Amino acid sequence: MNIEFKENILAPDEFIRLRVAAGFMEVPYGQAEKALENGLFTVSAYDGENLIGMGRLVGDGSMYWYIQDVAVLPEYQRQGIGSAIVERLISHAQDSLAAPWASIGLTARKDKEPFYEKLGFTRLPNDGCGAGMKKSILASD
Template sequence: MSIKVQNNCANINWHEVRNILKTVGMSYVDVDIHKKSFENSYTVVFIFDDEKLIGFGRSISDGVRQSAIYDIATLPEYQGKGIGKLIIENIIKNTPTCNFILYASPGKEGFYESLGFRKLKTGMGLFIDMERMKNKNFIK
């Protein structure tokens, strides 16, 4: 593997972003919406193996106190090789004074716990499609 980290949205193939999200079973939408989401984020991280996009993530933040992490995804064949950890570490490094929140895909909580995250006791969510999120086990 020849790993390259990119912290901007230059020359990203947004179809690949959408396809990776779809491949790993995460929520995906029109490529233009993904592009806008990443471009409007405080921090973005794209991981390449040579020229192949293999993972990414982003955060929205005030830059000093609070940061929310979204869209952490790694191609299945690269999972378990430290790519997700590299994405999270790069996000945290960019906002070291912040508290971080995220919501994990069901079954992925252990990965985030291994990086120091803990379950929230008072976390709440209001989603556009509450029934969908309930069916996907994100909410009670």
């Protein structure tokens, strides 16, 4: 197996296909296209021509970065591919810093917290931060 990592080439159709194959919710093509256009950085993992893993950075590109959509096909999991994707995302944020610090956040899928802890992330809440929160919204009619 020869895995190749590529940056900023993730196409909407591949993004949607991998999300679904990895157990994430399917999104409409237009929404995926806009999400990728407005993101800061993507890392894609390929086995030959086949997309097998991905991850995205979103945020303001300065103080706050967020890791989104880290997904690896089930048959390729537990081989270090997801870790390599996250490490590349973190390195991109570090290399882009114009100030002494920044924060990288994420929302881990349930039971995936240990994966991110191995990469240096801390669970919330903790003594310095409250619980992470989110709100889903629906389009207006």
